[in-house]
Amino acid sequence: MGGSSRCIGGISHDGRSIRLLNHHGANWDTSAPFQIGQIWDMAFTPAQTLVSPHTEDVLVTRYQFVGTQANLQAHLLTRGPPWQGSINQVFGGVLEFTSKNNGYVCRRHVVPAVSTWFWIPDRDLTLRADGKHYDYPNSFLRRGLAYVGEPQAVPSLPAGTLVRVSLARWWRPDETPDLEERCYLQLSGWF
Secondary structure, eight states, X not given: OOTTEEOEEEEOTTSOEEEEEOTTSSOEETTOOOOTTEEEEEEEEEOSSOOTTOTTEEEEEEEEEEEEOSSHHHHHHHSSOOEEESGGGGGGGOOEEOTTOBEEEETTSOOOSOSEEEEEESSOEEEOTTSSEEEEEEXXXXXXXXXXXXXXXXXXXXXXXXXXXXXXXXXXXXXXXXXXXXXXXXXXXEO
């Protein structure tokens, strides 16, 4: 996320994808102790206001560091099956694409039941020249997703790489108030 905010995701002990919010219901700032691959003992409750597709939001009230997960990719694959194949498999195939080929969902069509999960693409994802988006080659078009992760972006993610994808919060640019709100497709990491 921009500025000093971080969108922090996790997997609960029962295999559910969760988005960790602080006890006030806000995103954590960059000083939050949570890092990729860590195991935490947490107490949390579902956020009081859940707006689809962001049904994974939980309010963290207590947390204690436990350790670091060995072989994170293998562990994640035991938590539930990732989407596999083309970008059309992601979020149940309901993605639409802008004129710049960036994925999104809108309320006009089906809104997925979740906003985060894992995907194993069947083709290489290539970093655009802007350094902010990855593209999936789809026939004659490229279908893109914004990169919002903390590790430095790499030029290419090979087909078969486990990646974490998410949908940003509902948003529309201030300069286009007549545009419908959208949740844009994001890539936040790879394993």
